[in-house]
Amino acid sequence: MNGLLKSLIVKTSILFAAAFIAWAGNAQSNTNPALFNLSPETVEYVGGFRIPLSTKGESRIAYSQGVFALRPNKNAFFIVGHAHHQAIAELEIPELSKSKTISDWNFATFNQPFSLIIPRASSGNPQKINRITGMKEIEEQLIVNGMEYYDGDANVRDTTLIVREADHLERSKIDGFFQLQGAAHASGWISEIPALWRKELNSEYLVGNASALPINSRLSIGPTAFTAHFFGVLNGEEKSGLILTNSLMDFSLKHPIAPDQYNKSLKNNLWTELSAAHYGFIIPNTSSYLVVGKSGGHNSGIGYKITQDNGRLCGGPCSVKAGDNYNYFWLFDVADFVSVKAGEKQPYQPRPYQFGFFDTVNTSSYIIGADYHKDTGLLYVVYSGEDKYQSQYEAAPVVRVYKIRGK
Numbered sequence: 001m002n003g004l005l006k007s008l009i010v011k012t013s014i015l016f017a018a019a020f021i022a023w024a025g026n027a028q029s030n031t032n033p034a035l036f037n038l039s040p041e042t043v044e045y046v047g048g049f050r051i052p053l054s055t056k057g058e059s060r061i062a063y064s065q066g067v068f069a070l071r072p073n074k075n076a077f078f079i080v081g082h083a084h085h086q087a088i089a090e091l092e093i094p095e096l097s098k099s100k101t102i103s104d105w106n107f108a109t110f111n112q113p114f115s116l117i118i119p120r121a122s123s124g125n126p127q128k129i130n131r132i133t134g135m136k137e138i139e140e141q142l143i144v145n146g147m148e149y150y151d152g153d154a155n156v157r158d159t160t161l162i163v164r165e166a167d168h169l170e171r172s173k174i175d176g177f178f179q180l181q182g183a184a185h186a187s188g189w190i191s192e193i194p195a196l197w198r199k200e201l202n203s204e205y206l207v208g209n210a211s212a213l214p215i216n217s218r219l220s221i222g223p224t225a226f227t228a229h230f231f232g233v234l235n236g237e238e239k240s241g242l243i244l245t246n247s248l249m250d251f252s253l254k255h256p257i258a259p260d261q262y263n264k265s266l267k268n269n270l271w272t273e274l275s276a277a278h279y280g281f282i283i284p285n286t287s288s289y290l291v292v293g294k295s296g297g298h299n300s301g302i303g304y305k306i307t308q309d310n311g312r313l314c315g316g317p318c319s320v321k322a323g324d325n326y327n328y329f330w331l332f333d334v335a336d337f338v339s340v341k342a343g344e345k346q347p348y349q350p351r352p353y354q355f356g357f358f359d360t361v362n363t364s365s366y367i368i369g370a371d372y373h374k375d376t377g378l379l380y381v382v383y384s385g386e387d388k389y390q391s392q393y394e395a396a397p398v399v400r401v402y403k404i405r406g407k
Contacts, residue, residue, distance in 0.1 A: 036288035036406055037354060038329060045361060046378070047096025048400040050105045051079070053390040057113025057170070059087035062394035066278065066368025066382040069135035069142070069190075071166070076111055077371070077380070078142065078166075080132045087114035088132070088144070088169055096401055103389040105398070115169040117144060117161060122175045122239050127158040129177065131213065136190035136205070139234055142166040145180070145187040147213055154218035159187035160243060164236060178233055181245040184218045185209055186226040191281035192374060193227070200338050203227030207245065210277035210293065222257025223277035223291040223330060225249040225337060247347040248337035249289075255348035262302040262317070270355060272297045273317045274325065279370035282334055283406045284377075289332040290404075292358055292381065294366045296325035327367045329358040361400065368397065372404070379404050 051061045059081030067080040081087045094106035134145035142163035148156045158177035165172035180186045188209030207228040226245040251257045258270040274296035282289050300321035307313050310322040336350040369382035379402045385395035
C-alpha cells in the first residue's frame with residue numbers, strides 16, 4: 001500500500017500541499033496498546049474487483065449509493081443498485097486483483113438478480129421510505145435499514161425491513177416497517193460487536209448513521225453508534241414494532257462533533273458540512289471504532305451555492321477549492337462508549353483520537369459503502385463510479401479490499 005494518509009496531496013494543487021501535510025501530522029496517534037492506529041503497517045491493500053454494469057432483474061449497478069453487505073458464510077455480498085430503484089442483488093466475490101488498471105480486474109458474478117424490496121413491505125410504505133441506507137445478514141435473514149431521502153419535517157420514524165429468506169430475494173416475505181428507537185440517527189450501517197465488547201455494551205450489533213442525506217435537523221452532525229437489539233424481531237412472528245437501541249455516540253445541531261461546519265475559521269479539520277460517514281465497526285481485539293467516509297472544505301472553507309475556483313456553480317454547500325474533497329476516516333475509543341452507557345459521559349462527548357485521509361490508492365473516487373468480515377479481517381470498501389470501461393454513458397462502482405491488522 002503506497003502513500004497512506006499522504007497520497008491525496010498529489011491530487012490537489014501545489015498551493016495547498018503544505019496545508020495537507022500539516023493536517024496529516026495533526027491526526028493524533030494514540031500509543032495505548034488497546035487502540036488501533038491507522039498506518040501503512042496496519043492497513044494493507046490486497047486488491048479489488050469490478051461489478052457488471054448490465055441490467056439484471058429489476059435494476060443495474062450504475063448510480064448506486066454503495067450500500068453493501070457481506071454474506072457471513074459465503075464468498076458473496078449484497079449490494080443496492082441504481083438509486084432510482086433501490087433494488088438489492090447478491091453477487092459472488094471473484095479473485096482479487098492488484099493491477100493498477102481497473103479494466104484488468106475480475107468481475108463479480110450474479111448469484112441473485114436485483115430485486116425490489118421496499119414496495120413489498122408487509123405494512124406498506126406509509127412514511128415513503130425511498131433510500132436503503134444499511135444492510136446486515138443475521139441468521140439467514142437480511143436486515144435492511146432505510147430513510148426518506150428528503151424528510152423536511154423530520155418526523156419519519158419507520159426505518160427497517162426484514163427479508164426473511166436472504167437466499168431468495170425475489171420471493172421472500174418481507175416484514176416491516178419496524179422502527180429503530182434512534183430513528184434517522186441510527187438507520188444506516190449495521191455492524192457486529194466483537195465478543196470482547198458484547199458484555200460491556202450489552203448487545204451483539206451496532207447501528208450508525210451520519211450526514212449522507214439532506215435535512216440536518218433530523219441527522220447526527222457526526223458519525224453515530226447505537227447498540228441495537230434485533231433478535232426480538234427475527235423470529236418471524238413480529239411484522240412491525242420498535243427495535244430498541246441505546247445511544248453510545250450521537251450528535252446534533254446543538255451538540256455537533258465539531259463547531260464551524262462551514263469552516264470559516266479554516267481551523268476545522270475534523271468534520272464539516274461536506275463530511276459523510278458510510279460505515280463504522282469495532283475492530284476485533286482492539287478498543288477502536290473505525291468509521292470511513294468522505295470529507296471536504298477543511299483547507300479552503302465551504303460556501304453555499306458558490307462558484308468554485310474551477311468555475312463550477314454549486315447547487316448547495318461545496319468547498320471553495322474544487323480539489324478540497326477527499327476520502328476520510330475517524331477512529332474512536334470504545335471505552336468512551338462504555339462511559340456513555342454508564343452515564344459518565346454524554347453521547348455527544350466522544351471525539352476521535354485519530355482521523356485523516358483514507359487514501360490508500362491513487363483514486364479520485366469517493367467511498368460510498370463498506371463492510372468488514374470478522375473471520376478474515378478484510379474490509380471491503382465501495383468506491384463510486386470509478387469503472388468507466390464498461391460503458392461510455394454510465395460508470396460503475398468498484399470494490400477495494402483491505403487487510404485490517406488489529407492487535
